[in-house]
Amino acid sequence: MFLTNNFDLKAEEIALLYKYRWKVELFFKWIKQHLKIKSFWGVTPNAVKIQIYSAIIVYCLVAIISNKLKVDRSTYEILQILSISLLDKTPLKELLTNQDYKDVKELNCMQLKINYI
DSSP, X not given: OOOOSOTTSOHHHHHHHHHHHHHHXXXXXXXXXXXXXOSOSOOSHHHHHHHHHHHHHHHHHHHHHHHHHTOOSOHHHHHHHHHHTTTOOSOHHHHHHTXXXXXXXXXXXXXXXXXXX
């Protein structure tokens, strides 16, 4: 049962609006869980769209890479490996399959310390 103060719309239309609103909520929940967007860099609608589209594109590319190369790592783990090896010329398949990254966060911290030395 849905309550509303809009008496111009039919009950089915109100229910449909709630259904669409719930889909939007689920989309933003998915964004928060998978795309790791902590804050938006811009406040205009265009800036927010560009950041969301860019994050979705990166997520899809990593999912495609994971699928094509048959990598048994999470999307988050692949993103961490790629972030610490951006300037590395190691082939992608070798980077994701042959390297033994036990704790990617630890490895990332160690690399950051080395870069500061």
